[in-house]
Amino acid sequence: MPTVLVIEDDEVTAREIVAELSVHGMTAEWIPDGRKGLDRATAQPFDLITLDRMLPGMDGIDVVAELRRLQIDTPVLMISALSDVDDRVRGLRAGGDDYLTKPFAPDEMAARAEVLLRRRVPQNDTRLRVADLELDLVRHIAYRAGQPLTLQPTEYRLLECLMRHCGQVLTRMMIFEAVWGFHFDPGTNVIDVHIGRLRRKIDGAGQPPLIRTVRGTGYMIVGSAQNTTASP
Incomplete structure (x- = not known):
């Protein structure tokens, strides 16, 4: 799951950015100060x-200039209230x-972020594989035994997290x-519901189950069915 550092001093804007990135399967961390960022x-x-x-x-332009001086090549999406062309060029x-x-x-912000992330993903790291399960990180498509799976956005992010x-x-x-982007509510069963839906799509009839339940703890994905403390 891509990680994003949000350096933004306006709390409302920062929360909007973090929430939108979360919807698009990214994990964001917010820092409100240029120097600390x-x-x-x-x-x-x-x-x-x-x-x-x-x-x-520290001014945003000075921050990105210092990052490049330190040879940190992380993609940077600059966001500004200044709309003049000269500032954009700077x-x-x-x-x-x-x-x-x-x-x-x-x-639009999230779409631009996804474009920058696609540019950054190395060619040999555009797919995740576990046994005969494959996840295309560029096209956001999952396959089991070569057959495409129809996943909702949350199911895709959940599968990526597990893989x-x-x-x-x-x-x-x-x-x-990691998937929903905010603190866990122990009273909710939303994870169990989504895991159940994902299992029905991933672990088809006659296929070795890949998603396992670890009683009292959580979930894991394994390369093949195996005897562990986990149960299907």
Whole structure:
């Protein structure tokens, strides 16, 4: 699941960005300060950065320029309330990969983010495979034994989460925060419902079950049916 660093000082805008990216299968972390955002971007690799143009602590153009000076090539989507062409040119020359003017439609922002992410995915890392299950990360299509599966967006994100952690037990909290993008509500059964739907599509008749339940803990996906503490 792609990780995005959102450097934005306006809380309302930041929450809109994080929510929209979550809908599109990305995990976002919000930092409201330019200097702190730069420190976070240099401390841990991210797949994408959305960067406000005007920030406390350090200006957005200075942030992206410093990232490039440090040879950090993470794609940067600059977001600005300034709409003049000269500022756009400054942002792109400093190292930004795209420039979006406020106010913006959240789905347009997410679409631009997805374009930047597709540019970044290495050719040999565009598919995930577990046994005869395959996930095309570019076209967002899943296959089992070569046959395409019809998945809803949440089912796709859930499957991607499981496949990226093949063989690892994922707790319900881990899954909820990765797929839905907010803190787990222990009173909800939404994960179990979606796992059930995904199982019916993934584990067809006569096929070895890949999605396993770990009693009292969560779920995992395995390369083949095996005798473990997990149960179908």
